[in-house]
Amino acid sequence: MQIGKVLTEAQIETMTAGYKRKFIAFNSNVNTKQMTIDAYRVGQRLSWDDAKKQGVIPDGYRLMKTWIHLDPQPHPLVHLVGGPCYRSGARGTATGDSRKH
Structure with a gap:
């Protein structure tokens, strides 16, 4: 690409498609990361609650x-x-x- 030249329709379509592919990949990466963190938190919460029910963790005990x-x-x-x-x-x-x- 040269500075000062007008882009053709094909160039614009190619660039737009590239940006779209990159954004979709980025967005899916961010969403996957957040879902993994959420699943980890749910697993941690469930194991903590289960340990409380089984009496492994005393009443009133708090995680610091x-x-x-x-x-x-x-x-x-x-x-x-x-x-x-x-x-x-x-x-x-x-x-x-x-x-x-």
Whole structure:
């Protein structure tokens, strides 16, 4: 394709068909992924309920999630709502800029 040239009907049809095939493949991939996640959640819920019914899990027991921070060197940033960002004791932006805001 050259810049400035008008596309023919055949070129437009070919491009449109290609975009359509790509979108259908993408859409089916997204839908399949979501259905897999939903089925996993249902299976987890059913096994949890079954374990409760069999007495494996005591009454009142709750599942707790623990979130792990994977950054080996976390940088302490405190963002105040509507205010400046503080980092390592320096006032200013997240890069340590000391200008007043």
